[in-house]
Amino acid sequence: MRVIKEPDIDLLREQIEGLNTDLRSNASLPSAPFNLSSLDDALPDGGLSRGAIHEFVPGNYADYPAALGFATCLLHQLSGEQNLPVLWCSMGRDLDHSPHSYAHGLPFLGVNPDNLLHVEVKNEKDMLWVLEEGLSSPACPLLIAAITRPEKTYDFTASRRLSLRAARHGGTLLLIRHHKADHPASGRGSTAAATRWAVTSRPSQPIFFENAKVPGFGYPRWQVALTRCKRGRPNIWQLEWNNETLSFCLAAPLVDRAPIQNGQTITAEYNPVRQAKQA
């Protein structure tokens, strides 16, 4: 019987280490904090990690602006004071009449339109190519893309390819997925993304004016659920984006002030984490 020599195993271990380094190189990059302790503590790196993919799933069809808006605000958090170029990849809008980004509204979300490089593609395959090439280039630190049609190509393998490239050059990709992506019936399981967020719109703080029948609305508010995160603690937050100070704050949910009647149960709010666990 042949005896396996010790050095051989050491060598193999080193080789395995070598294979994994490309994924771990992003540990050296500082993460982008939300500056909210309850959120930052739930994330493994104390904030949104760079050199990774982050996925955003709208709660339903109408929540697409909420998911994209939340991701756009995160671009501001990731960019910080530096003027980083942002590669914005969107699908052609000939068929589905989806809206396109409007530059005059972006400063309210903390993105300077001068930094925007917009690439319009026809289909998901082209989009994945653009994202892959963008992440492979050392000059492209921030990418945002929205899959606005039912997903066909994006799966674990595709996301793994993207995240390997992201880790190598420190690029960060914010990917808005189709609203049915998280649905158990879609048959698509996990991806290699670092985090996945479910985003739904929430009514904003009403502002009451004199002589007005309907109140005005305050800062945009979303229910943000961290549904998937390695080494993180999934949770749900009510977030508000202050478009004056360009920062996040937590919004206390409104409560029903009416006294609870006998026999009435408080209906639970939509909870994606619980639903995912049940599924």
Place this chain on the structure above:
Amino acid sequence: MTATNLAAEQSGVSVGMSLTDARALYPELLSAKASPSQDLKALEKLTLWFQRYSPLVTPHAPDGFALDITGCAHLFGGERAMLHGIQNKLNDFHLTSHLALASSLGTAWAAARYGNEPLTLVKTGDNKPFLSPLPLSSLRLDPAIVLRLNQLGLRKVGHLLNAPEAPLTARFGPSLIQCLHRATGDEAEIFNPLFPPLPYHVRHPFDEPVLHHQALETALAVLSSQMEMILKAANKGTRRLHVQIFRVDGHLEHLSIGTSRLCQQADHLALLFQESLSRLHDDLDTGYGIDLMTMAADNVEEMDDEQNILPVPLTNFERESHTNSTQEIDRLLDRFGNRFGFDKVTRPVPTESYIPENATRSVPIFTKKTALNWQSRNPYPPRPFLLFSPPELITVLAQVPDGPPLRFKWRRLQHHITRAEGPERLAPEWWAIKDDQKLVQTRDYYRVEDAAGHRFWLYRDGLYNREQDTPRWYVQGLFP
């Protein structure tokens, strides 16, 4: 009958016969419907293929083409050898050819069509003696003039060569003498090439016709480095390059790429071409093999330091120097542009307008910065970050016709409005309205939120009772 082949002619069929007559002569005759437009296309394709001999080519409809081979013949072993080479190629394509080479376009035209041999070489200075026995139609004259000259007894070019010019001009107009002089070479004729020749031009002939894409990619790398060498020597850069792939059987494949900035780096050019070649991969039929590739640079300009338009990442990529990362992003965007078209790779710029959909526009990524900037034109009330163009029509229920909306129906869904702000009134820009746009009206914008927390940007088109009795409502934007 508009055209026949040799076998048909031998059995007595000739051009101008009716098909029934020809069938009577030779019952098994194969015939096809003539299509002059397709003939013209095929002629142009064939002409382009002969760019391998000289960059100056032009088709002469319906059945000929011309090459200006000034300074090219020695590359192919002299004039006669070159003519033989072209004849062999045409024979290989199963085309019957009449070739002529002369010092003027007119003589060559006449010799190819009215010469006795399939291959004629007219020496410089022999134009007049060669032309004189030929019929007058060899001068490319108007058939009406030829007819009248014939009626006068002038049948050969020689008759005109010795005749005094003034009376001829008086009777037939200046075109007759012009044609005569062009034929003899006394008057220079402008050669009108199909494509103007490009000064920066490299070629890569293959020893044997190649069939594999691998070889083409290698050749692309060689051509790119040659191109880089000649561009660097002249301190020039290019924005547009063309590659032509010549197939032995007369097919020509054309690839072109654009770069957003002046470029001379071989590796970048080769990458762009390889990507465009790989997209062709399935369509590119190498047929019997490819024996020549050429690369030519268009839009060549002096290299100088260009202004940086895009912000440069100063980031966590310390190891990348400033210039390097600018170059990297240029290269990336070039590749996107060549794949999707440069109109799909854009950045927004502000424009001088208060109307939301006109207040910004997308320009190709490397357009120079405008004097306007976003901050100064940023209106105070928040703007949506997603915009529909064109705005989408909705049905709205409002308490009073000129008041804020209560609920609206958009894309077959009812939205009950719980928060609303407005109106923000935007009057049409009277200084920008043209006469044909009479329907531009004042808009009242409302920012509204429905019960589920979705935020919209609605407007009413037209002021109630002043501009419009039944104003229409649109949803134009979405807030996050």
